[in-house]
Amino acid sequence: MIPVADYYVVASVLFAIGAAGFLTRKNLLVMFMSVELMLNAANLVLLAASSTHDLGRGSAMALVSVAVAAAEVGVGLAIIIALFRLRASVDAEEMTNLHG
Amino acid sequence: MSPTLAVQTSPFVDYVGIAPYLLLVVGMIVVLMVLPLLLAKTTRHRVKDEAYECGLPPQGTAKQRFSVHFYMVAVLFILFDIEAVFLFPWATSVQELGPIGFSGAVVFVAVLGLGLAYAWRKRVLDWN
Amino acid sequence: MDALIDPTLLTRIAFYFFSALSIVAALFVVVHRNPIVSAVALVMTFLGVAGLYLTLGATFLTAVQILVYAGAIMVLFLFVIMLLNLEKDPFEEPHVPRLLGAGLAIALLFGLVAVLGGTVAVGTSIRSGSAEEIGKIFFGEYIFPFEMASLLLLVAMIGVIVVARRSDGKEAL
Amino acid sequence: MSPDIAYFAATLAKIVAIFLLSVHVVPIMVILERRISAWVQFRIGPNRVGPLGLFQPLADLVKFLGKEDFVPAQANKVLFWAAPALTCLPPFLVMTLIPFAPPFEVMGRELPAVIVDSSIGIILALALSSLTVYGIAIGGWSSNSKYSLLGGLRSSAQMISYELALGLSVLAVICVSGTLNLSDMITRQTAFFGFDDATGNWAGWNIFSQPVAFLVFLVASYAETNRLPFDLPEAESELVGGYHTEYSATKFSLFFMGEYIGMLGMACLIVILFLGGWHLPGVAALDLSPNVFALVGLLVFMAKVGFFLLLFIQVRWTLPRFRYDQLMQVGWKVLLPIALANILVTGFVVAWS
Numbered sequence: 142m143i144p145v146a147d148y149y150v151v152a153s154v155l156f157a158i159g160a161a162g163f164l165t166r167k168n169l170l171v172m173f174m175s176v177e178l179m180l181n182a183a184n185l186v187l188l189a190a191s192s193t194h195d196l197g198r199g200s201a202m203a204l205v206s207v208a209v210a211a212a213e214v215g216v217g218l219a220i221i222i223a224l225f226r227l228r229a230s231v232d233a234e235e236m237t238n239l240h241g
Numbered sequence: 242m243s244p245t246l247a248v249q250t251s252p253f254v255d256y257v258g259i260a261p262y263l264l265l266v267v268g269m270i271v272v273l274m275v276l277p278l279l280l281a282k283t284t285r286h287r288v289k290d291e292a293y294e295c296g297l298p299p300q301g302t303a304k305q306r307f308s309v310h311f312y313m314v315a316v317l318f319i320l321f322d323i324e325a326v327f328l329f330p331w332a333t334s335v336q337e338l339g340p341i342g343f344s345g346a347v348v349f350v351a352v353l354g355l356g357l358a359y360a361w362r363k364r365v366l367d368w369n
Numbered sequence: 370m371d372a373l374i375d376p377t378l379l380t381r382i383a384f385y386f387f388s389a390l391s392i393v394a395a396l397f398v399v400v401h402r403n404p405i406v407s408a409v410a411l412v413m414t415f416l417g418v419a420g421l422y423l424t425l426g427a428t429f430l431t432a433v434q435i436l437v438y439a440g441a442i443m444v445l446f447l448f449v450i451m452l453l454n455l456e457k458d459p460f461e462e463p464h465v466p467r468l469l470g471a472g473l474a475i476a477l478l479f480g481l482v483a484v485l486g487g488t489v490a491v492g493t494s495i496r497s498g499s500a501e502e503i504g505k506i507f508f509g510e511y512i513f514p515f516e517m518a519s520l521l522l523l524v525a526m527i528g529v530i531v532v533a534r535r536s537d538g539k540e541a542l
Numbered sequence: 543m544s545p546d547i548a549y550f551a552a553t554l555a556k557i558v559a560i561f562l563l564s565v566h567v568v569p570i571m572v573i574l575e576r577r578i579s580a581w582v583q584f585r586i587g588p589n590r591v592g593p594l595g596l597f598q599p600l601a602d603l604v605k606f607l608g609k610e611d612f613v614p615a616q617a618n619k620v621l622f623w624a625a626p627a628l629t630c631l632p633p634f635l636v637m638t639l640i641p642f643a644p645p646f647e648v649m650g651r652e653l654p655a656v657i658v659d660s661s662i663g664i665i666l667a668l669a670l671s672s673l674t675v676y677g678i679a680i681g682g683w684s685s686n687s688k689y690s691l692l693g694g695l696r697s698s699a700q701m702i703s704y705e706l707a708l709g710l711s712v713l714a715v716i717c718v719s720g721t722l723n724l725s726d727m728i729t730r731q732t733a734f735f736g737f738d739d740a741t742g743n744w745a746g747w748n749i750f751s752q753p754v755a756f757l758v759f760l761v762a763s764y765a766e767t768n769r770l771p772f773d774l775p776e777a778e779s780e781l782v783g784g785y786h787t788e789y790s791a792t793k794f795s796l797f798f799m800g801e802y803i804g805m806l807g808m809a810c811l812i813v814i815l816f817l818g819g820w821h822l823p824g825v826a827a828l829d830l831s832p833n834v835f836a837l838v839g840l841l842v843f844m845a846k847v848g849f850f851l852l853l854f855i856q857v858r859w860t861l862p863r864f865r866y867d868q869l870m871q872v873g874w875k876v877l878l879p880i881a882l883a884n885i886l887v888t889g890f891v892v893a894w895s
Binding site for chain 1: 380381384388391392395396398399404407408411414415418421422424425426427429430433434437438441442445446449450452453467469470471473474475477478481482485486487488489490491492493494495496497498499502503505506507511514518521522524525526528529532533
């Protein structure tokens with residue numbers, strides 16, 4: 142009852158906010174949260190698109206993407222904790238080990 | 242119907258009743274939280290503002306760091322939560338899926354069981 | 370209820386409500402200085418997105434969104450913020466690379482809306498997003514991604530235990 | 543009055559009734575808990591306000607309202623205020639999903655005795671109750687007190703550990719009943735003990751087909767609501783008051799309200815999942831009119847829920863408290879493997895039948 146394009150617009154706004162957060166913040170944790178925001182926007186597009194064709198398959202794919210996101214968050218936060226042990230900081234701009 | 246219409250039958254109508262209910266609950270919480278501000282008097286004192294530690298002067302800061310153990314338990318929780326989420330669709334249709342669906346689920350549970358066994362061996366589930 | 374209130378209108382109102390909720394909360398996530406407030410705002414965003422899933426008819430994904438994203442993944446974030454005790458960010462003053470980042474994000478927004486906003490979708494869904502449907506799909510043609518998901522979770526579990534444990538076996542940070 | 547408006551009014555009345563029912567369980571539980579604990583410990587308990595001390599909760603409320611609303615100096619103000627509301631809301635939302643009785647009949651139409659008859663009811667109930675963690679963790683964190691923080695952290699770790707056992711034990715029940723809708727789950731337990739003649743599926747109460755899941759769910763629900771023997775997060779002897787040490791006035795009472803409503807929700811879920819909801823052997827044979835049948839169903843349901851609420855109190859005052867390491871081990875090393883094995887056994891039986 143709502144045009145699919147409306148969902149795309151909302152998802153675009155969420156994705157852009159996530160991108161802005163990822164590009165402008167220094168705190169690794171907030172940057173990571175922004176990534177989650179973008180993942181959610183992508184999932185929203187996936188479900189909105191599949192709602193006119195095959196919502197079942199769209200949901201199944203979205204479910205796999207949720208599993209991937211969970212695994213990614215677990216490992217990602219573990220890496221942030223390991224980094225924090227080395228540096229006592231979560232400032233992305235201090236993580237310059239690989240600058241050579 | 243115009244061709245841009247997305248959802249034909251939204252189940253959304255089933256969930257409308259939650260709105261008036263939520264209004265009632267939130268209203269009650271707000272009233273309960275605001276009334277003491279109007280009814281009771283407030284005094285401040287340096288010692289009263291301190292954190293309560295059995296009546297003794299507080300020692301050190303509360304902003305300290307905690308064991309990473311809590312984190313590992315939370316990660317295990319998420320991964321097993323996903324397992325449950327994947328098994329819900331299987332459980333609702335296990336009668337139709339029959340033996341094939343069952344063997345699929347067994348493989349799924351067995352793989353994650355390996356993970357539980359690994360965490361068990363590495364003593365993540367022990368607290369000391 | 371449906372005789373008095375038009376279901377189409379109702380769904381539309383709900384769509385605007387959940388869209389506004391998720392977008393405003395998302396702005397809080399990115400703008401607020403306190404990471405705990407960011408985390409709570411992100412929970413609100415996820416709940417808003419769950420509402421949008423519901424208006425789409427994807428009932429099972431609505432529950433998954435609340436159970437996994439709002440109920441589990443964000444708990445992990447909250448734990449890490451509390452464990453590392455990060456109340457305030459280091460002061461972040463706007464400087465050129467950061468303004469550039471914001472500009473890029475705005476450009477991205479316009480690009481996305483320009484490409485997706487005019488989309489006209491035709492057709493009706495042949496399947497519902499209910500748990501039964503998803504179960505049949507997973508144990509039919511999608512059995513491979515289903516089993517791979519368990520393998521992925523196993524690898525993540527081992528990875529986390531290896532990375533997060535200290536090499537000397539102690540547990541404090 | 544046109545039939546539509548009458549039906550609409552009945553729907554609104556139902557929503558208000560369910561809200562009032564949930565709210566009133568709290569004072570009833572408080573007075574029962576205090577009187578029963580006194581009885582267990584050979585004390586007298588509150589008996590001054592009103593006959594038998596029945597008006598004690600009312601006096602408590604007045605006192606809560608008149609207490610100074612204290613905020614510690616170094617607390618994070620916004621989060622300190624938000625935490626009690628965040629703890630209180632999710633358990634209340636779970637109550638919208640609970641079908642209390644068979645459908646009533648208003649103006650010739652069916653009026654279900656549930657606010658949201660969701661097709662994913664049971665998952666939604668688990669998902670919503672899992673959101674309680676935020677209020678507790680944030681309440682502990684924002685008070686800037688060591689005891690509160692430790693209590694909040696312990697409590698959240700405990701809740702998430704036992705949530706797994708809760709969810710996995712429910713999975714086995716879903717295998718048997720084949721639905722996620724709570725009303726359908728009840729209607730599939732029409733018989734007390736026995737199979738459905740037409741389909742050959744189990745149609746009795748699930749406690750007989752799923753005794754293991756019932757025990758796991760029962761134990762996990764005690765931990766999930768932070769009740770003894772799992773009330774370590776607020777263990778007075780170790781942590782002063784736990785995550786709500788620094789709270790006073792009605793903000794403090796909201797935490798308790800959340801806890802009691804959470805218990806009510808868990809008791810309702812136990813009754814729906816395992817004890818046939820509003821079914822009582824013999825009532826269906828009486829051939830009652832729909833509204834009378836619904837009313838009887840409501841009473842039966844409330845009686846079963848009341849039994850489990852009393853069990854919550856009884857257990858609290860008779861069992862000792864677990865140690866924290868034991869508590870986590872029970873969740874992960876006992877309940878979780880049992881629940882997983884139970885799912886596989888149940889799945890095996892159902893898949894081959």
